[in-house]
Amino acid sequence: DGGITQSPKYLFRKEGQNVTLSCEQNLNHDAMYWYRQDPGQGLRLIYYSQIVNDFQKGDIAEGYSVSREKKESFPLTVTSAQKNPTAFYLCASSINRVDNQPQHFGDGTRLSIL
Amino acid sequence: DQQVKQNSPSLSVQEGRISILNCDYTNSMFDYFLWYKKYPAEGPTFLISISSIKDKNEDGRFTVFLNKSAKHLSLHIVPSQPGDSAVYFCAAFGNNDMRFGAGTRLTVKP
Numbered sequence: 001d002g003g004i005t006q007s008p009k010y011l012f013r014k015e016g017q018n019v020t021l022s023c024e025q026n027l028n029h030d031a032m033y034w035y036r037q038d039p040g041q042g043l044r045l046i047y048y049s050q051i052v053n054d055f056q057k058g059d060i061a062e063g064y065s066v067s068r069e070k071k072e073s074f075p076l077t078v079t080s081a082q083k084n085p086t087a088f089y090l091c092a093s094s095i096n097r098v099d100n101q102p103q104h105f106g107d108g109t110r111l112s113i114l
Numbered sequence: 115d116q117q118v119k120q121n122s123p124s125l126s127v128q129e130g131r132i133s134i135l136n137c138d139y140t141n142s143m144f145d146y147f148l149w150y151k152k153y154p155a156e157g158p159t160f161l162i163s164i165s166s167i168k169d170k171n172e173d174g175r176f177t178v179f180l181n182k183s184a185k186h187l188s189l190h191i192v193p194s195q196p197g198d199s200a201v202y203f204c205a206a207f208g209n210n211d212m213r214f215g216a217g218t219r220l221t222v223k224p
Contacts, residue, residue, distance in 0.1 A: 004157070035214075042118065042203065042214035043158075090157055097210055100146035100165060105157030 003027070006091050006106035013078065013085060014114050021076045021109045023091035029104070031097040032074035036060060037088040037108075046089075049074055050097050078111060086113050117141045118206050120215035128223055133191040135218050137204035140185065144208035149178060149189045152201045152217070161202075162189070194222045 004025045013019045025032065031050050035043040045058030049068040063082025068074055074093075078085045088110050092103040119138045127133045135149075145166040150158035164171040164178045164187070171178050177190045191198055201217040 006157075009155075040123070040216055042116070042216045045212075092157075100163070100207060102148055102160040102163060103212070104160065105150075107155070107157045 004091060004093055004104055004106035006089075006109050008109060009107070011109055011111045012114050013111060016080045018077055018079050019111065021078070021089055021091075021111070023074045023076065023106060024072055025074075025091075025093045025104075026072060027093055027104060028071070029093035029095055030071070031094045032068065033092040033094075033103065034058075034064070034066065034074070034076045035090045035092065037090060043090060046076065048097065085111055087111060116216075117144075118204060118213045118215040120202075120204060120218050122218050123216070124219040124221070126221045126223065127194050129196055130193045133189075133194045133198065133220055133222065135189040135191075135202050135204075135220065137187045137189075137215050138185060139187075139206045139213075141206070141208065141213070142185070143211075144206035144213075146207040147178070147180060147187050148205045148207070149176075150203045150205060150214075151198075152203060158203055191220075194220075196222050196224050198222050 007022045033048045034046040047066040049055040065077045090108045091106045094103045095101045148163040149161040151161045152158040162173050162176050164180050180187045199222050201219050203217045204215045
């Protein structure tokens with residue numbers, strides 16, 4: 001059945017280390033998104049992609065990078081430049097970014113600093 | 115800037131009663147509104163939505179009301195069940211931008 005798969009579920013990072021969070025979807029959606037959730041806050045948009053080989057910064061893109069080489073995949077790299085990376089990261093997809101359509105979410109990756 | 119606000123971080127109701135979750139927004143460009151439900155250690159799942167051309171949308175036990183003049187929407191759950199206990203996020207979409215509220219934790223007591 002179709003859905004969004006995020007891996008790993010839990011991830012630990014050492015200081016100064018880059019880590020990559022995986023997001024794969026088999027919904028044939030054009031648009032994909034990365035959000036960060038912190039306690040007591042709504043979901044904040046890090047990056048989004050409307051089509052393969054294209055992506056745009058969201059509200060909190062600093063310290064993060066993404067790629068969209070395949071329609072199904074939208075990995076997020078948390079770089080050492082991200083000074084406060086501990087958070088719950090959610091990947092989502094939607095048919096496109098223009099029409100009124102709900103986004104579908106993965107189950108998230110919790111990133112912690114060692 | 116919090117364009118979508120859920121002012122109640124938590125709500126507790128008795129099983130069988132009505133749950134009312136509220137959400138306010140500030141941006142008049144928003145024209146599509148959604149509610150998501152989230153269990154611990156899972157991603158949010160889409161629950162119900164409403165377009166700005168409507169003021170009410172119903173789906174089983176769930177009804178969303180939209181008051182455009184007040185920039186306010188609410189989710190009613192009737193009757194509430196223990197399995198409804200979760201965090202509920204409202205979201206607003208418009209002008210290619212989607213914003214989420216901080217969530218309200220609903221606890222339904224048996």
